[in-house]
Amino acid sequence: MTLVRISDDALALACGADDVAAAFVAAGCTVERVSSWGMHWLEPLVEIDGIGYGPVGVADVGPILNDDAQLLCIGRIEDYPFIAKQQRFTFARAGKTRPLSLEDYAANGGWQGLAKARELGSVATIAQVTESGLRGRGGAGFPAGIKWTTVANAAADQKYVVCNADEGDSATFADRMVMEGDPFMLIEGMAIAALAVGASRGYVYIRSEYPHAIAKMEAAVRASAHLVAPFVLEVRVGAGAYVCGEETSLLNSIEGKRGEVRAKPPLPALEGLFGKPTVVNNVLTLAAVPWIMANGAAAYASVGFGRSKGTMPIQIAGNVKYGGLFEVGFGVTLGELVMTVGGGTASGRPVRAVQVGGPLGAYHPPADFHLPFDYEAFAAADGLIGHAGLTVFDDTADMSSQARFAMNFCAVESCGKCTPCRIGSTRGVELIDRIRARAGRAADKVETLPQMHNALKAERSLGDEITLLEDLCETMKFGSLCALGGFTPYPVLSALRHWPEDFGAPADREAAE
Amino acid sequence: MSGQTVEKLAYMANQIARNMTFDATPAASIAEHITAFWTPVMIDMLLAQSNAGLDPLAAEAMAKVAAARAHAG
């Protein structure tokens, strides 16, 4: 009987994987539903004896079983260039194991990290994580070992480990793939963190838009409870607010409060969930830990670039030919990712911009393709790598429209706590709309009233309006309480700087800068 | 709802006695309490009635009050 492997990842499901699987069963095959390899353009990807076929439709089932599907065949998946070029630490099991099979997990290196941590104890475990150079994968890149040390050293009757799985950035899906494809790895990572810092309870906070991830995590938590005890883990589901991906809003949300940002200090590491010391880490951060513990800090730290150690599961999406998950050591260039790995735009037109790091990341022109994928290098170029999502745009993109999108995203998702974000984003949308209309602003009804003696009566020019937009971005960037308002200026200002012509400026403005 | 009757004063004395039963020296303490808080008119009124309906402990205490007044007077 033929053994067929097909992913049950949400993306594969969306592409019709269930129907394909049913067709193989009907044809007398044994079907194993496994995690996804992360090659989106090939889903549903079918694996038989290590050989891959994709994308497969129901009509292709017969030809594949009759060995008559050469056009769909990609050969041995492990040797396929998109996979072969990667350094898969976190996604080492991707495509190979059944997500909820404790047997598969244990047979493929699972629980080795936790066993090691239990053997080493708290202090040595934290030392391993610190030496590995692992930095927070949520975007800020804060060294995980330092955060854990702070929590470990805090005296408290109760501590928590919280996993931020509120993956809301555009072009990101790595967290989802971990939870849907390898949930025990995340649980193992959290159990190691709990052991390291002395926490007895943990929460995985998952966005409500991830029903499959929620279902799998809940099942995995139940299945593995006896393996991580006395650590107790619970899945909490968000309610649709992007800002709850910000760690302090997330903590408020778990506490049942309004999802509103808290001022820091106090740091969550000292006063976090319910006021107790709390490790808050992203899914990818925690998921990297079992590998580090099992293979040693040095093995992890030997990969990477500069201060960015280890691998990063980069997510390539947007208008791109080969979108998917590409885990590789830091240091790969942006151009390599977009052009070589991604194969350029899906439309075949020239790339105009790549937004890196989600809706709050900067838009980079092809002139930035030399940038190595590294926290510091992107910061130096007025950008950020964030959660490592890449959105590719071709030359039909209107960058003032993209700037408006960013500002409007902020207005829609703002929690409303701080003034620059709450009022600024709405004023920003209004302002960009006026700029996009290419008009200055005449004095309004109020300003023209004789009672408004101090108000400017003359028209404000387009240049004045752009200056106001720049000033507003400065107020938001340095004045906002959290990264939502604080980073919205990245896409807006990068669009304005690199593509001034889209904002009505004479074409030579860019050259003048 | 009555005036300052002997019955009412006797009720008060008995109530004090019931609440001080477990005192180390109950009769003396009850006598001390009544002397401290009652007006002479109230005390005289109760003492004037020979069969006012006092419980044994209250009666013992009132006897001490009477003795002390006789001594002081």
Add this chain to the structure above:
Amino acid sequence: MGYERQADFGTPEVRSDQEVTCFIDGREVSVPAGTTVMRAAALTGGSIPKLCATDNLRQFGSCRLCLVEIDGMRGTPASCTTPVAEGMKVHTQTPRLQKLRKGVMELYISDHPLDCLTCSANNDCELQDQAAAVGLRDVRFGYEGENHLGAPTDTSNPYFDFDPSKCIVCSRCVRACDEVQGTFALTIEGRGFGSKVSAGLASDDYFSSECVSCGACVQACPTATLQEKAVKEIGKPERAVVTTCAYCGVGCTFRAEMRGEQLVRMVPWKDGKANRGHSCVKGRFAWGYAQHQERILSPMIRESIDQPWREVNWEEALTYTANEINRIRDQYGRNALGGITSSRCTNEETFLVQKLIRAGFGTNNVDTCARVCHSPTGYGLKTTFGTSAGTQDFDSVEDSDVVLVIGANPTDGHPVFASRMKRRLRQGAKLIVIDPRRTDLVRSPHIAADYHLPLRPGTNVAVLTALAHVIVTEGLADEAFIRERCDWDEYQHWAEFVSAERNSPEFLAPVTGVEADAIRGAARLYASGGNGAIYYGLGVTEHSQGSSTVMAIANLAMATGNIGRRGVGVNPLRGQNNVQGACDMGSFPHELSGYRHVSDAATRALFEAEWGVAIDPEPGLRIPNMLDAATDGTFKAIYIQGEDILQSDPDTKHVAAGLAAMECVIVHDLFLNETANYAHVFLPGSTFLEKNGTFTNAERRIQPVRKVMEPINGYEDWQVTQELARAIGLDWNYTHPSEIMDEIARLTPTFTGVNYKRLDAEGSLQWPVNDKAPDGSPIMHVDGFVRGRGKFVVTDYVPTDERTGPRFPLLLTTGRILSQYNVGAQTRRTANSVWHEEDLLEIHPTDAENRGVKSGDWVRLASRSGETTLRAHVTDRVAPGVVYTTFHHPATQANVVTTDYSDWATNCPEYKVTAVQITPSNGPSDWQEDYEAQATLSRRIEGTAMEPAE
């Protein structure tokens, strides 16, 4: 004092042993570790712009005006959320910061009304101040963007308006409601630009919401969004006087803010040590009675109570009164006279009234309303500890780990202290509530009692003894403390008594109705949960075993070592503003000021030398004894200052009969109260706003009362008493209450160090203040008990004689609610009545159903004393078999029903237990009709059409 906003340091004070030194704009400042940069800057005299920060709320960090630059730190951190570090160098004014702040302000003003000059907060608005400070001159966004300017104003609250068009969404109101008041009535609804302050559900306005109108949100608001209606009507105050609230025994300090002689608003004063800047709906808003049209401003007399009143001038009234007093003394003897001092009046006034009676009338027949509330506290705590007062200050609760509340409903009765207690409970202190009703404290936002012991009314002593049984028999007593501080033999005698099987929780469960396990758990928690503090109220004292209960509480505290330091203690929540002071001032018939018995020759000699008269060495009559004697015909005249015994005292018919039997009843009050229906002389009184003096609150804190306006009746109350004294021939010549306090200090060892100069300088003093405690005594019994060794008193459970039976199968207990105060003489004359128009009878659904009673039905409430009618409210807040009502309204006259049973030691009435029956009714009782007819007749005033509604 002129009108200036009280200094605001932005973030709360931090307690720390460590000092940190930093540099703010080059100025060196040392502050406790953990202090914010904002507060440190304010302490140097600088001011960093701010809107969302205020120093009675935790830092929030939302307005982003307070950004600063700090050497070695990235970006522009918010000074309100950044703690100082050693050597930190902070720059609060740089071109970069100025630009950022202006940018933030430009956003605010792009969504704010521009008509400042006609705004009620004009020149008293933090947004206006900060806009000026950052130098905003142009709003480049224009004024036609999306905005909230059309939002309608919520005018539903009687005292303040909510105008969301002016809201800057700083959340100060929401946070004040959460952190300061603890009600959690407000929230921010919506997100982003749509965020707005909301009083609960979208369908709610302020009035229909959970809001308790404490005013904390109004005080916190930096704009005119939440604004007192009075300010909108009158305008900004121009001067202010700091004084003490005249409502409950918490003793909140307020600033009376005035425009001319008109009171504009009362604002809680942050430096007030009792309230720490908080307030409740009564003190904050319900002061309108002071100018109420029913105030009596002219003295009145009449020969008999069936005559109408005759208005006379002061001289005629005083002469008439003096003649009557002299006549009655000559005719019936000095002991036919007496008086009642007022717990509403100042210490000085109270002292003068008892002096008038002892030195002028020549009798010790003086009593005070504490007789009917906390006289058992005085007796019980003096007997066990040696001092007739609570042991702690209110701040002490901040260090409590276990709070035991028995017979008190602080969220209604002592709301400001309740808020402070609830804050500590939210921080994690454990809570035990012993109360027949499920009071708000049992379960309120973020607070749940660890144990609620819903005992049968009248079984306090049994429950407390059962708790003691567990503590002693399970080895939880603090023997080291007892051996060191208490009489060991007495302890052993007591321990043996409580250890008896008949005092076990299991044995007593059928009596108390409380499950044994709950009692055991509560006892273990109180004894071993850290600092244990007991707070109690009238649910303890107003029983036939009130004094025993107080002593049983004291026993528990001593047995567990919970006395003599912060966080512990025995704390009576005193009812009236100056009930502690009235007791301190020698208002009881057996005691001179400072709780010294009249039989003590040395004490009498001190007073006799000062006053130049002999003092009777025998105790005088208590209020119930006075009324008994009046009915008997031996008590003929009484001077009652600021007390409405007809409504407040038990067994109304008995009180009425006693008063009716007297020949001269002198009522000195603001209004024609119920007692005045039986009066022959009415002397108009003055409010706390119109006089100087002092009040002493439940924590023994003596606080100044300052004259805010001239008395509209012409005289302060102490002046009236002095004139009456002079009219009967006493040579009194006080020119200011400070002279009376000086006399009190000369005569009272616990007040030796008290004088007005110190009170003005220090704000308040907690007695004892003397050579042993020159700075006063926040905590009592620190180095040992005042009486020497703590005394354990055996408190046997003696059931009340008031029993339920076939005729009266239910138990009535009485209490009060937040918006009304005591007999309601003040609060009923304010808009507070919108929250409580009438007294309601709370009855359990089972009892209601058995009687065919629904919520809103009229019911007849009958006891062996009398009957009245009122409307029913069906609720499971009361247990089956128990009914509950308040006594705020004279139309109800709940005390017609209460009996003459009283505490064995003090005769404090047993208000809390009356056997009653409830039946459906369709009209007032005979007594209510007769009383109403008598009251209408009695209130006639000659030559006027005045027939007050009450």
